Amino acid sequence: MSFMIPPRRSLRDVFPYQPGKSIASVQRELGLKSVIKLASNENPLGPSPRAAAAYRRQEKLLALYPEGSSPELRAALARFHRVEAESVIVGNGSDELIRLLCEAFVEPEDEVVVSQHAFIRFKQQAAMMGARVIEVPMTDWTHDLELMAKAASPRTKLVFVANPNNPTGTYNTQEEVSALLAAVPKTALVVLDEAYWHYAQSIPGYPKSLPDLVRAHENLMVLRTFSKAYGLAGLRVGYGVGDPELIGWLDRIRMPFNANLPAQVACVEALKDAAFVKRAVALNETQRALVARAMSDLGFGVGESATNFVFARSPVPGRELFKALLRQGVIVRPLDEYGLSSHVRVSTGTPAQNKTLLKALQQVLAVPA
Ligand SMILES: Cc1ncc(COP(=O)(O)O)c(C=O)c1O
Known part of the structure; x- marks a missing residue:
């Protein structure tokens, strides 16, 4: 038996949206306990x-x-x-x-x-x-x-x-x-x-x-x-x-x-x-600048950002970096679906999350601490 009903013509080339990888899936797949997600531009302070x-x-x-x-x-x-x-x-x-x-x-x-x-x-x-x-x-x-x-x-x-x-x-x-x-x-x-x-x-x-x-x-x-x-x-x-x-x-x-x-x-x-939003925006401002500077020092080409993430050209292909960081328990976003296989997107985290990210980047890129 096989399915015989064609979908609408305009759906034939449609590809599904690839959301950021979830913490639970990385924990399951790699057997890791501690995983941080910097892949979907969420608020690291949690909800209002x-x-x-x-x-x-x-x-x-x-x-x-x-x-x-x-x-x-x-x-x-x-x-x-x-x-x-x-x-x-x-x-x-x-x-x-x-x-x-x-x-x-x-x-x-x-x-x-x-x-x-x-x-x-x-x-x-x-x-x-x-x-x-x-x-x-x-x-x-x-x-x-x-x-x-x-x-x-x-x-x-x-x-x-x-x-x-x-x-x-x-x-x-x-x-x-x-x-x-x-x-x-x-x-x-x-x-x-x-x-x-x-x-x-x-x-x-x-x-x-x-x-x-x-x-x-x-x-x-x-x-x-x-x-x-x-x-x-x-x-x-x-x-x-x-x-x-x-x-x-x-x-x-x-x-x-x-x-x-x-x-x-x-x-x-x-x-x-408003107080929560103000705190979130202020945290983002300082932490994004800190991550951007550190990534630039590690050899990334970091663009100016008006958002809660850093967009950067990676010294190694984006997907390779993504996979290597996953093994360190850090989820970032590769950008192949955007035709940007050399780039990654990294959401701003809390100070502790960003410290973990930068340590993982040093490890993955084999940069002496
Ligand atoms: C530019 C842009 N528009 C819309 C959305 C969708 O946001 P929502 O969670 O409201 O569906 C996103 C989500 O990341 C986004 O980056």
């Missing part, structure tokens, strides 16, 4: 304590369905960003919103413009809809928004810009983003994915997207997430802010209960936990 406390309080309500449209979280986000609640949608991670955008707007053969080495989910998701994905070269490891604007045509439905970008860690300025918005046809939606916003927002010239740019451009959607600075990657909550008409379409096609009950409640509290 306010959010975690709210999460625990939901236990008694787990038998009930949540409210499907996350009304309280939506309202809290609207207040937080000084926009209308109708301009906000909550997703099962911002990842779900990337999917919904493609499902809502991309017909087979429509064009979707992305940058080379941009967050890979953009092109994966667009390809699933049968889009023609136009990949525009980077300049200095940064999205070239001028070239991306030139690549946009009347057939273009979506232009994805991760700002800052994962995995390169680079960002685009307000001036560049505004020029892109002025140049693309109004029939193309610009999606500004600001998953790492907290780590970049204080950089001079970094865009003020919420509420300013979104209010000024009906063809702009901004995505943010609770997975990074709030430390809630496991809850799976992201959100988007854009024109109410656009939000209405996404709302119509999302899963009826896409954000679960404890997630909705915990994220309302996370928004109030």
